[in-house]
Amino acid sequence: MLKMNKETTRGWNIKLPAQEFLALHAANMSSEVLASHDPLTNNTARQQKASEAAMKRHNPRVILFHDPGDAINPHDVLESRPGDIFTVAIPALFMPNGHSPWQSLGPQPALAAQTYALGVNKEAVNVVFASDRGVYADRLMDALGLSADAAPDARVTETERQIHTKAVNIAAENGITGANDIRTILQLAVLQHNLRAAAQTAATTVADAKTLGVFHATQTGRLVKVGQDDNLMDAYARAQSRGLGGIMDRARNTMRCDAPAAADKEKDIAVFCCCDARAQCHHAFGSDRITSYASVGVFIPPYGQYPDHPTYAFIDQAWQDGVRTFTVLGHEDCGGIKALVEQRLAQRSGKKKTHGAVIDTYLSQASSVIDNALDFVGALQAGGEKIAKKQIYDLAAKEVKKWSARNVANHAASKGYRDAGVLTYFLEIGTRNIQALDMNEPIDDTWARMRGVKPTEYLHKVGDITPLAAPFQPRHGHSTPVLHWLGL
Numbered sequence: 001m002l003k004m005n006k007e008t009t010r011g012w013n014i015k016l017p018a019q020e021f022l023a024l025h026a027a028n029m030s031s032e033v034l035a036s037h038d039p040l041t042n043n044t045a046r047q048q049k050a051s052e053a054a055m056k057r058h059n060p061r062v063i064l065f066h067d068p069g070d071a072i073n074p075h076d077v078l079e080s081r082p083g084d085i086f087t088v089a090i091p092a093l094f095m096p097n098g099h100s101p102w103q104s105l106g107p108q109p110a111l112a113a114q115t116y117a118l119g120v121n122k123e124a125v126n127v128v129f130a131s132d133r134g135v136y137a138d139r140l141m142d143a144l145g146l147s148a149d150a151a152p153d154a155r156v157t158e159t160e161r162q163i164h165t166k167a168v169n170i171a172a173e174n175g176i177t178g179a180n181d182i183r184t185i186l187q188l189a190v191l192q193h194n195l196r197a198a199a200q201t202a203a204t205t206v207a208d209a210k211t212l213g214v215f216h217a218t219q220t221g222r223l224v225k226v227g228q229d230d231n232l233m234d235a236y237a238r239a240q241s242r243g244l245g246g247i248m249d250r251a252r253n254t255m256r257c258d259a260p261a262a263a264d265k266e267k268d269i270a271v272f273c274c275c276d277a278r279a280q281c282h283h284a285f286g287s288d289r290i291t292s293y294a295s296v297g298v299f300i301p302p303y304g305q306y307p308d309h310p311t312y313a314f315i316d317q318a319w320q321d322g323v324r325t326f327t328v329l330g331h332e333d334c335g336g337i338k339a340l341v342e343q344r345l346a347q348r349s350g351k352k353k354t355h356g357a358v359i360d361t362y363l364s365q366a367s368s369v370i371d372n373a374l375d376f377v378g379a380l381q382a383g384g385e386k387i388a389k390k391q392i393y394d395l396a397a398k399e400v401k402k403w404s405a406r407n408v409a410n411h412a413a414s415k416g417y418r419d420a421g422v423l424t425y426f427l428e429i430g431t432r433n434i435q436a437l438d439m440n441e442p443i444d445d446t447w448a449r450m451r452g453v454k455p456t457e458y459l460h461k462v463g464d465i466t467p468l469a470a471p472f473q474p475r476h477g478h479s480t481p482v483l484h485w486l487g488l
Contacts, residue, residue: 061124063126067135071267074129077214083277089292093190112359113294119205126209126212129216132217146168146179167186184239192228224238269289269290272329276331278429279331281327284432296362297336297340297366298404300328300407300408301365325420326408330425330427331397331429332427339355369399374396376443395446402446435456
């Protein structure tokens with residue numbers, strides 16, 4: 001057990017044996033743990049080859065929508081590996097054409113992520129995941145209670161009220177009175193709404209896009225497939241079934257799945273990561289005590305720009321739930337960053353480059369950051385320095401992550417979250433090594449580290465180049481029993 005007093009951790013209350021490296025970095029103990037490496041000497045030809053091969057594997061089969069506040073990590077349930085799943089956070093209802101306190105009307109992160117992912121792989125299946133450990137149903141029940149005639153609440157939209165009323169009426173018609181049981185039906189109703197919305201928006205990009213709902217009932221250890229038009233009471237009954245023979249029951253579309261042990265532990269670290277299937281934070285850091293919010297490129301704008309941006313609702317909820325460490329995790333070869341860089345470069349040359357209204361609006365959040373990075377690179381190139389496109393992409397990605405981390409820190413300060421700590425990292429896709437970034441570091445220092453002029457800090461000891469997460473493995477057929485059961 002890692003133990004640190006308050007003075008050592010500079011006010012950050014971190015006691016996370018599964019994330020010792022995060023805690024040690026937070027405590028600024030770089031002389032003991034964080035090694036100073038020359039990236040050129042450590043990046044061997046073999047590692048470079050692995051990195052290039054890994055980057056070509058960006059073709060996820062699953063677009064996974066889930067509530068980032070859910071105590072269950074869907075990656076644990078689906079037993080995913082790097083490259084399998086493109087993750088999209090839905091803090092509440094997926095309402096691309098409506099409003100919710102937890103869903104932004106501006107950049108629409110969930111819709112942008114889905115549109116981008118289907119552009120990468122048009123055959124990817126849209127999977128909406130929920131469990132009986134999700135927090136969103138709790139929020140609705142706290143606001144509206146167990147009655148279909150609850151008094152109006154400013155925190156709840158009309159659509160949310162309708163879903164709540166539907167679930168409560170179904171429970172009443174079937175003689176269900178227990179709060180936990182009604183909550184499960186409400187969570188299933190939310191899942192079905194999000195499933196229909198995901199199918200509707202997916203069809204605007206891919207006419208025959210596939211969608212699937214998956215519900216995890218932790219009390220019975222059951223995974224249940226849920227369709228857009230399924231009877232909710234039938235789905236509830238299947239979720240409550242116990243003692244079914246074997247692991248899979250194909251006739252009832254259920255599968256036995258024990259709740260991960262991590263679900264019973266408090267979440268002390270909130271990680272903002274990219275949707276990219278190759279760079280999921282749970283693969284990099286492990287799932288223990290981590291709650292995450294995935295979006296394309298990890299764009300977190302200043303709070304005042306979009307007051308109802310869902311990332312800020314996620315920060316506030318995480319803080320209320322006891323999270324004190326917020327982490328921004330970027331990665332190399334980021335498609336969202338590359339799309340924005342290419343768009344800004346085209347505009348500078350007088351050309352028009354668009355990725356569609358949804359993605360363009362989303363990417364515009366970080367336009368000024370990218371412009372600053374391109375100005376810096378342009379000055380170097382004017383001085384005769386040769387810079388590869390990949391270096392431009394990665395520098396831009398690091399600048400965006402530093403910008404996002406500063407915005408998280410500023411929001412925490414404005415809300416009076418005095419003990420909040422904000423960390424920034426950058427994942428090397430091929431080697432699975434994780435670089436430490438300083439969100440306040442000037443761009444010329446970041447560039448110097450990329451060029452090997454200054455040392456780069458990694459989250460492992462000197463001479464130890466063993467990846468923190470398992471390297472990429474070739475898949476033969478279905479990668480896990482759960483994905484096989486889902487037909488993925």
